[in-house]
Amino acid sequence: MRKLTWFNTVSLTLGFAFLYIPIVILVIYSFNKSKLVTVWGGFSPKWYGELLQNQAFLDAAKVTLQVGVVSSTLATVLGTMAAFVIVRGGRFYGRTLFSGMIYAPLVMPEVITGLSLLLLFIAIGMDRGVMTIVLAHATFSMCYVSVVVSSRLVSFDQSLEEAAQDLGCTPWDAFKSVTLPIIAPAVFSGWLLAFTLSLDDLVIASFTSGPASTTLPIKIFSSVRLGVSPEINALSTIMIALVTVGVVTASIVSKRAIAQQKRDEQMAEQ
Amino acid sequence: MNVSRKFLIGVPYVWLLILFLIPFLIVFKIALSDYAVSIPPYAPTLDLANGWQGILDLLSGLDFENFAFLLDDDLYWKAYLSSVQIAATATLLTLLVGFPIAYGMVNAPDEWRPSLMMLVILPFWTSFLIRVYAWIGILSNEGLLNSFLLWLGVISEPLIILNTNIAVYIGIVYTYLPFMILPIYASLEKLDASLLEAAQDLGCTRIGAFWAVTVHLAKPGIIAGCFLVFIPALGEVVIPSLLGGSRTLMIGKVLWEEFFSNRDWTVASAVAIILLLILVIPIVLFQRNEQKQREAGQ
Numbered sequence: 001m002r003k004l005t006w007f008n009t010v011s012l013t014l015g016f017a018f019l020y021i022p023i024v025i026l027v028i029y030s031f032n033k034s035k036l037v038t039v040w041g042g043f044s045p046k047w048y049g050e051l052l053q054n055q056a057f058l059d060a061a062k063v064t065l066q067v068g069v070v071s072s073t074l075a076t077v078l079g080t081m082a083a084f085v086i087v088r089g090g091r092f093y094g095r096t097l098f099s100g101m102i103y104a105p106l107v108m109p110e111v112i113t114g115l116s117l118l119l120l121f122i123a124i125g126m127d128r129g130v131m132t133i134v135l136a137h138a139t140f141s142m143c144y145v146s147v148v149v150s151s152r153l154v155s156f157d158q159s160l161e162e163a164a165q166d167l168g169c170t171p172w173d174a175f176k177s178v179t180l181p182i183i184a185p186a187v188f189s190g191w192l193l194a195f196t197l198s199l200d201d202l203v204i205a206s207f208t209s210g211p212a213s214t215t216l217p218i219k220i221f222s223s224v225r226l227g228v229s230p231e232i233n234a235l236s237t238i239m240i241a242l243v244t245v246g247v248v249t250a251s252i253v254s255k256r257a258i259a260q261q262k263r264d265e266q267m268a269e270q
Numbered sequence: 271m272n273v274s275r276k277f278l279i280g281v282p283y284v285w286l287l288i289l290f291l292i293p294f295l296i297v298f299k300i301a302l303s304d305y306a307v308s309i310p311p312y313a314p315t316l317d318l319a320n321g322w323q324g325i326l327d328l329l330s331g332l333d334f335e336n337f338a339f340l341l342d343d344d345l346y347w348k349a350y351l352s353s354v355q356i357a358a359t360a361t362l363l364t365l366l367v368g369f370p371i372a373y374g375m376v377n378a379p380d381e382w383r384p385s386l387m388m389l390v391i392l393p394f395w396t397s398f399l400i401r402v403y404a405w406i407g408i409l410s411n412e413g414l415l416n417s418f419l420l421w422l423g424v425i426s427e428p429l430i431i432l433n434t435n436i437a438v439y440i441g442i443v444y445t446y447l448p449f450m451i452l453p454i455y456a457s458l459e460k461l462d463a464s465l466l467e468a469a470q471d472l473g474c475t476r477i478g479a480f481w482a483v484t485v486h487l488a489k490p491g492i493i494a495g496c497f498l499v500f501i502p503a504l505g506e507v508v509i510p511s512l513l514g515g516s517r518t519l520m521i522g523k524v525l526w527e528e529f530f531s532n533r534d535w536t537v538a539s540a541v542a543i544i545l546l547l548i549l550v551i552p553i554v555l556f557q558r559n560e561q562k563q564r565e566a567g568q
Contacts, residue, residue, distance in 0.1 A: 008377045011370030012386075018367070019393055019447065022404035025414060029407065082282040092279055101286040107553050109505025111522045112542045115529060116293035119539070122310055123296055139289040142282070171274075200397050203507055203526075217399050224399075224512060228407045236400040243395050251388060 023240060030233035047234040057235065060219040064199055067130060067215060071137035072194035078138065079145025079194070080187055086146065087153040105143045113140055114207030121208065128210035136208040137201060141194035148193060152186035185254055192250060196243070301539035302332035312536050336540035346541065349519040350548065356435060356510075356520060357503040360442035364499045365492065367443055368450030372491070373484070375451070376458040390455075394448045402441050402512050409437050409513070433515030441509040446502070450495035457491030458484065490563050497556035504552075505545060521545050 004012075030048075034041025051057060082102055089095065105113060117136045121128060156179070164174035180187075202217040209218060220232060303312040314331035340346045375386045393401060408414045409432040416428040431437050461484060469479035485492075507522040514520070521541065528538040 004374070004377050004379075007370070008374035012374035012378070015367065015371035015374070016389060018444070019389070022401070022408060022444070023393070023396070025408065026400070026404045078282050078285055081278055085279050085282060089275075089279060094283070097291075098279075098283055098286070101290050105290060107501055107549070109502070109522060109545060109549070111505055111507055111525050112297070112546060115525070115538060115542055116297045117289065119296045119300060119535070120289070120293035135289060139285070142285075146282075196395055200399070202399055207529075217397070220399055220403070221508070221512075224403050224406070228403075228410070232403065236397070236403065239400060240396055243397075244392065247392055247395050248388075 026233055027237045027240065030230065030237040032230060032233075035230065047230040048238075051231050051234045051238075054231065056214075057216070057219060057231075060214050060216045063130060063213055064216040067133050067137060067205075068195050068198040071134045071198050072141060072191050074134070074138040075141035075145050075194040076187060076191040079142035079190055080149050080183075082142060082146035083149035083153055087150050088158075102143050102146055105140045106147070108140075110201070110203035111207075114204040117204070118207040128208060129213045132208045132210070133205050133213060133215065136204050137194075137198040140204065141197050144193050144197065145187075145190035148190040149183060149186045152183050156182055185257055189250070189254070192246075297539045297542055299332070300536055301336055301543050302334065303536050304331070304333075304335060305534055305536045310535070311533060336536050337544070339537065340540055340544065345519075346521075346524070346544075349521045349524045350544065352519040353504055353521040354548070356438060356518075357442075357500050357506075360439045360446075360503055361496050361500045363439055364443045364446055364450045365496060368447055368495065369454055369488070369492070371447075372451045372454035372458060372488075375455050376461055387455075390448050390451050398445060399508060401445055402509055405437065405441055405444065405513060406432065409440070432513065433518075435514065435518055437513035438510055438518055438520075441513045442499070442503050442506065445509070446499040449498040453494040453498065454488050454491035457494075458488050461487055490559070493559050494556070494563075497552055497559070501549065501552055501556070504549060 029040075031043050031045060032039075032041055033044035033046065082098075086099060086102065114136070117132075117139070118128075121132050126132060160182075161174050161178050164178045165171060169177065200217065201215075202221050205215045206218055206221075209215060216235075220235070223229060224232060300312050303314065306312055314328050371390075375383065375390075378386055406413075410416075411428045411430065411432070413432070415431070416425075419425045420428065431440075465483050466479050469483050470476065474482060505522045506520060507526050510518045510520040510523045511526070514523070522545070525538055525541045525545065528534055528541060
């Protein structure tokens with residue numbers, strides 16, 4: 001049987017310590033009273049207060065959320081469409097080019113994606129701002145969404161949809177009442193992935209943003225270049241807390257949904 | 271072809287043509303243009319007002335001068351070589367750190383596994399920038415690692431780690447570790463302990479059995495993990511900018527600086543094209559490996 005040897009225990013302990021100690025230190029030092037990041041000056045939440053007073057950060061956070069919500073929603077619609085084209089599109093003129101364009105952005109270095117989009121926006125004379133970041137983010141995240149959704153579509157039994165149509169549904173009704181509920185978890189995780197990618201992106205946003213549309217990562221990057229600051233620690237802690245709560249909730253919800261689906265399938269078989 | 275199918279294919283197709291393929295062709299075109307003190311800072315530009323003559327004028331103005339410039343200037347050579355060397359070393363280090371963790375996860379009790387999995391994936395959802403930033407406070411001269419080692423008495427003077435290549439290695443290993451652990455874990459999950467016993471019964475030593483069975487089974491995962499780390503590490507910008515020093519040469523950073531500091535778009539575009547040509551090799555190898563796995567799985 002499988003069992004943990006001492007070597008396994010040691011490597012798991014050290015491995016997870018390596019993964020989590022830097023984050024834990026960051027969180028602890030966000031409550032440091034001292035301005036010096038390496039000296040512990042006592043517990044204080046004052047940097048959180050300062051952060052909330054800092055208009056530049058608040059503005060950047062607002063831009064980031066706007067870009068995140070709009071671009072990930074666009075990416076989800078486009079990516080789901082692309083997934084259907086790839087899995088069920090059949091043959092059409094330029095199919096190879098299409099799948100190439102879906103997979104290439106996944107391995108394209110961010111600097112190149114950013115540079116090329118910026119040059120496009122300049123060539124067509126489009127002012128850089130929130131809109132251009134949204135277009136850029138939607139483009140690269142739609143590829144991630146389409147990978148997530150198409151992996152679900154491949155395992156989806158198409159006869160269910162045909163059965164609904166035989167029973168009198170229009171294709172659109174069949175899609176709405178059969179296909180969509182089944183692929184919904186994948187579409188949702190695609191959206192979540194696109195949203196996090198957008199919140200996280202520094203490089204592409206730096207190329208495509210204008211002077212009035214600084215996102216949070218751009219703001220963090222420019223202040224971090226000057227060294228460690230307790231305000232950034234506080235900001236990081238808030239972001240880490242939000243992500244942790246979000247991911248843990250999402251995993252519990254999806255686990256329940258899978259359990260429910262299994263129960264339903266068993267019921268249907270009986 | 272009915273209307274809805276045309277719509278379904280057309281919308282994402284046109285979107286990608288405009289926002290992926292055309293921008294890419296523009297980079298290629300600008301890489302062949304010449305630097306000019308104008309807005310935009312390159313020449314020639316396309317002048318459609320002149321019709322065909324405009325397009326011909328454009329084509330006759332393009333040349334490979336920027337690429338010749340890159341070949342001449344050894345800064346770029348060194349940057350490409352050192353990117354490959356840094357990315358390869360960091361990939362190897364990630365494998366050395368990641369393999370024991372994946373192996374430990376496989377041997378862990380079944381009821382732990384979902385939680386361990388979650389612990390590996392969670393950092394991936396956390397901001398990349400923040401995870402890189404976290405190391406600045408740890409590795410700097412007055413940072414926590416140095417304070418700790420000085421306090422222990424292991425060293426008498428602070429180690430200089432931040433702003434060196436060592437810090438870049440640490441940063442890459444740390445941020446890309448999940449990409450290495452997950453594929454190795456996935457391929458080891460099928461590991462059957464009785465195979466190890468059988469190998470030992472047949473006269474293998476424990477280490478021999480480990481090599482013949484475990485490492486062999488993990489091979490597809492190891493190969494996939496290495497590519498998943500190497501490919502993005504090669505074009506990395508954030509890690510060398512924040513953790514590396516002025517002497518850390520990585521091509522992503524060079525491109526970034528060429529664009530934002532020097533404002534020479536033509537050279538930046540040429541640097542981008544060559545970076546892509548270098549990346550084609552590992553990407554094609556990766557695709558082949560995946561293809562082989564899929565065929566073997568069927």
